[in-house]
Amino acid sequence: MLQGQHLPLWAKPALEALKKISLVGPEELSCLGSAGPPRIKRAVDKGQLHPSVAMERAPCLELYLDQCATQDGLVPALSPLFSPFVPYDVYTPNPSNPEMTLESHLEEIKETSDDFSSVDLIFLPDELTQENRNHTVIKSQHETEENSRTQNHQNKLPLLSKQDVELGFQGSSLSNPQAHLCPGPADSALPSPENPSPHTLPLSIAPMTPVAPASECSGIVPQLQNIVSTVNLACKLDLKKIALHAKNAEYNPKRFAAVIMRIREPRTTALIFSSGKMVCTGAKSEEQSRLAARKYARVVQKLGFPARFLDFKIQNMVGSCDVRFSIRLEGLVLTHQQFSSYEPELFPGLIYRMVKPRIVLLIFVSGKVVLTGAKERSEIYEAFENIYPILKSFKKG
Amino acid sequence: MPGAGRCPDCGSAELVEDSHYSQSQLVCSDCGCVVTEGVLTTTFSEESNLREITYSRSTGENEQVSRSQQRGLRRVRDLCRVLQLPATFEETAITYYQQAYRHPGIRTARLQKKEVLVGCCVLITCRQHNWPLTMGTICTLLYADLDVFSGTYMQIVKLLGLDVPSLCLADLVKTYCGSFRLFQASPSVPAKYVEDKDKMLSRTLQLVELASETWLVTGRHPLPVITAAAFLAWQSLQPAGRLTCSLARFCKMANVTLPYPAASRLQELVAVLLRMAEQLAWLQVLKLDKRSVVKHIGDLLQHRHMLVRMAFQDGSAGMETQEKEQQRQRQRQRKEEVGGSTSGSLPGKRPASPALLLPPCMLKPPKRSCPTPPISTVTGDENISDSEIEQYLRTPQEVRDFQRAQAASQAAVSVPNPP
Numbered sequence: 001m002l003q004g005q006h007l008p009l010w011a012k013p014a015l016e017a018l019k020k021i022s023l024v025g026p027e028e029l030s031c032l033g034s035a036g037p038p039r040i041k042r043a044v045d046k047g048q049l050h051p052s053v054a055m056e057r058a059p060c061l062e063l064y065l066d067q068c069a070t071q072d073g074l075v076p077a078l079s080p081l082f083s084p085f086v087p088y089d090v091y092t093p094n095p096s097n098p099e100m101t102l103e104s105h106l107e108e109i110k111e112t113s114d115d116f117s118s119v120d121l122i123f124l125p126d127e128l129t130q131e132n133r134n135h136t137v138i139k140s141q142h143e144t145e146e147n148s149r150t151q152n153h154q155n156k157l158p159l160l161s162k163q164d165v166e167l168g169f170q171g172s173s174l175s176n177p178q179a180h181l182c183p184g185p186a187d188s189a190l191p192s193p194e195n196p197s198p199h200t201l202p203l204s205i206a207p208m209t210p211v212a213p214a215s216e217c218s219g220i221v222p223q224l225q226n227i228v229s230t231v232n233l234a235c236k237l238d239l240k241k242i243a244l245h246a247k248n249a250e251y252n253p254k255r256f257a258a259v260i261m262r263i264r265e266p267r268t269t270a271l272i273f274s275s276g277k278m279v280c281t282g283a284k285s286e287e288q289s290r291l292a293a294r295k296y297a298r299v300v301q302k303l304g305f306p307a308r309f310l311d312f313k314i315q316n317m318v319g320s321c322d323v324r325f326s327i328r329l330e331g332l333v334l335t336h337q338q339f340s341s342y343e344p345e346l347f348p349g350l351i352y353r354m355v356k357p358r359i360v361l362l363i364f365v366s367g368k369v370v371l372t373g374a375k376e377r378s379e380i381y382e383a384f385e386n387i388y389p390i391l392k393s394f395k396k397g
Numbered sequence: 398m399p400g401a402g403r404c405p406d407c408g409s410a411e412l413v414e415d416s417h418y419s420q421s422q423l424v425c426s427d428c429g430c431v432v433t434e435g436v437l438t439t440t441f442s443e444e445s446n447l448r449e450i451t452y453s454r455s456t457g458e459n460e461q462v463s464r465s466q467q468r469g470l471r472r473v474r475d476l477c478r479v480l481q482l483p484a485t486f487e488e489t490a491i492t493y494y495q496q497a498y499r500h501p502g503i504r505t506a507r508l509q510k511k512e513v514l515v516g517c518c519v520l521i522t523c524r525q526h527n528w529p530l531t532m533g534t535i536c537t538l539l540y541a542d543l544d545v546f547s548g549t550y551m552q553i554v555k556l557l558g559l560d561v562p563s564l565c566l567a568d569l570v571k572t573y574c575g576s577f578r579l580f581q582a583s584p585s586v587p588a589k590y591v592e593d594k595d596k597m598l599s600r601t602l603q604l605v606e607l608a609s610e611t612w613l614v615t616g617r618h619p620l621p622v623i624t625a626a627a628f629l630a631w632q633s634l635q636p637a638g639r640l641t642c643s644l645a646r647f648c649k650m651a652n653v654t655l656p657y658p659a660a661s662r663l664q665e666l667v668a669v670l671l672r673m674a675e676q677l678a679w680l681q682v683l684k685l686d687k688r689s690v691v692k693h694i695g696d697l698l699q700h701r702h703m704l705v706r707m708a709f710q711d712g713s714a715g716m717e718t719q720e721k722e723q724q725r726q727r728q729r730q731r732k733e734e735v736g737g738s739t740s741g742s743l744p745g746k747r748p749a750s751p752a753l754l755l756p757p758c759m760l761k762p763p764k765r766s767c768p769t770p771p772i773s774t775v776t777g778d779e780n781i782s783d784s785e786i787e788q789y790l791r792t793p794q795e796v797r798d799f800q801r802a803q804a805a806s807q808a809a810v811s812v813p814n815p816p
Binding site: 223244245246247248263265266284285286287288289290291294295298299302303326328329330333334337338341342343344345346347348349364365366367 | 531532533543547550551554560562563564612614615616617618619755756758759769770773775776777778779781785786787788789790791795796799800
């Protein structure tokens with residue numbers, strides 16, 4: 001099918017990779033002639049341009065590729081072709097610097113032309129794509145880790161945005177991409193992939209972890225300290241009876257109109273109201289909060305009430321972490337006045353109200369940061385990744 | 398047609414508002430019957446065509462100035478006069494109070510909160526004009542609790558969406574030091590304690606700048622730092638007679654309340670000065686301590702920028718050297734235990750590396766290390782064993798005992814003490 005046709009330069013590594021996974025035979029590869037963008041090729045054919053010089057005209061290649069892209073609307077598809085490392089360019093509504101991407105990718109091709117096994121298989125029929133998806137995923141993971149350590153990915157900086165992190169959590173069926181980015185202290189607090197995304201990726205691209213260059217990644221993962229959740233037991237409760245029959249309950253109607261119950265594992269406290277609503281606090285993770293709420297419901301059940309477990313919802317999550325350098329709060333309040341509130345007469349920390357995501361951060365001079373107001377774990381991580389570069393800019397007093 | 402009335406004559410609903418010689422009337426457009434007229438009195442039949450709504454739903458509430466609002470506005474004016482603020486401040490504060498009063502949360506708040514709101518409006522006005530007024534001063538004047546004040550202040554700033562600049566430290570130093578009663582001899586202030594205002598002010602300012610540069614001000618209440626700086630400045634201007642005077646006595650003499658943290662700020666400031674003194678050759682030989690360093694504060698302040706740079710290393714680089722230091726110390730300790738102290742390879746005393754320029758809270762060793770919790774593999778859907786739940790329930794016997802105990806304690810409480 002490819003006989004007599006000259007393929008553009010960018011297709012060659014793709015075909016080499018395909019050959020590796022034995023989808024493309026050697027005869028198809030041989031048809032690759034002196035590949036190059038049509039203009040350069042024509043110039044070379046006419047003898048106006050020496051072939052070696054033609055290779056240096058890399059910028060022309062981008063223009064050619066842009067042309068191709070506009071012609072067949074495959075701009076997103078091109079980027080994964082070059083790099084297994086930035087798949088989420090696909091989702092950015094505004095691929096801001098496609099030329100820069102391609103340029104950097106081109107450099108990479110020259111360096112690591114062997115590593116393109118995790119290639120965009122969009123050209124192939126679906127069944128083949130499906131088989132090789134796992135294949136490529138595993139390979140790409142290894143490569144990501146290797147390459148993030150050996151290579152310099154600074155060119156990829158402008159392309160990654162906050163959206164990437166979000167998408168990383170929604171679209172990826174792998175565990176936290178950040179774990180791959182910054183091995184080390186992150187390992188201890190990896191979030192478990194609890195909710196496999198119900199919707200698959202729009203394009204049939206192997207899910208790959210995005211790499212943020214070392215300068216952008218903070219390497220610190222906030223630890224969850226407290227989860228507040230509510231659940232509806234859906235039956236009227238007799239608080240006096242609960243307080244009488246349960247050892248771990250306290251009830252003082254004059255002080256507060258609810259029973260305060262505690263369990264040891266997971267170490268939590270619950271407020272149980274006579275309407276049947278319950279608030280569970282003190283858990284360190286969402287799953288622990290849910291387990292604890294179920295245990296309280298079971299206690300209430302055993303006391304003879306027809307308790308159910310409806311509308312379990314996490315209402316608030318609190319996390320904390322340490323950036324390990326001191327922060328000039330006076331400077332921060334000057335530059336970010338619309339978000340910050342710093343009143344040393346009242347409170348030693350700076351209160352930063354982030355708009356997106358809607359999280360309140362307490363920032364202290366010692367570098368400790370407390371994040372609160374989240375409904376999802378990802379909001380805390382996102383908020384911290386947003387604040388870290390801001391704090392770093394205030395590092396030097 | 399508002400009022401949904403009907404003409405009593407023909408029953409039509411077509412009522413039109415018309416005016417007859419500037420008196421507005423409600424007239425039926427079919428038969429011309431005047432349904433209501435006049436503003437002063439209304440007949441019973443006219444009133445059925447009027448629409449009556451409750452006061453809270455009418456706009457009367459917003460248009461009138463209620464008595465408590467009037468009282469609040471008067472309090473704002475009084476407070477501005479007591480603080481001797483310029484006239485423009487008064488107008489701004491009044492505006493803020495009126496704006497705040499429009500919000501239902503403020504209108505229905507308790508009197509205590511409205512009282513504190515007066516102070517908040519004045520404070521915001523002063524901050525915006527860089528007039529150094531502390532919250533403590535306002536709370537003292539209003540006899541208010543700082544907790545209530547802080548809650549109301551944060552709420553009102555958020556509610557009105559105001560940009561409140563930070564307290565201006567330099568101006569605060571000037572006004573606060575100006576309030577010290579040390580500039581004239583009096584029965585309580587002996588002659589040797591009297592000081593020139595300008596000299597003391599300038600030196601206090603320099604000390605406060607030094608404190609702010611060395612992380613002693615960030616996150617802390619500004620007033621104790623200024624008190625400590627003023628005390629050091631005053632002492633250093635004539636150390637001979639004043640070294641024996643304590644901070645408490647100084648504040649009493651100056652007729653200023655001593656803030657509690659001022660003593661610890663003083664220690665921190667003196668420690669910084671001592672570190673700086675170690676870098677000056679002619680002071681190194683003197684082996685200064687926290688008292689004698691006061692005599693040389695003048696010299697230290699003169700070269701403070703250079704000395705701070707020399708005496709302290711950058712915090713970030715410092716963290717690594719601090720860790721290396723600790724490692725070296727541990728290794729040295731181990732060597733000592735194993736090889737005895739007579740080995741000549743051990744260095745006697747290593748020269749002190751530059752101290753870290755970090756806030757004091759980062760320099761102190763952590764009280765307790767917080768280990769990262771082990772990764773829990775809880776899924777939230779595990780089975781809950783009955784025995785686990787049973788442990789939280791009382792046995793019937795325990796329930797009976799508990800009830801008996803409760804009844805007994807209640808009886809003991811309800812019986813009055815025998816006369």
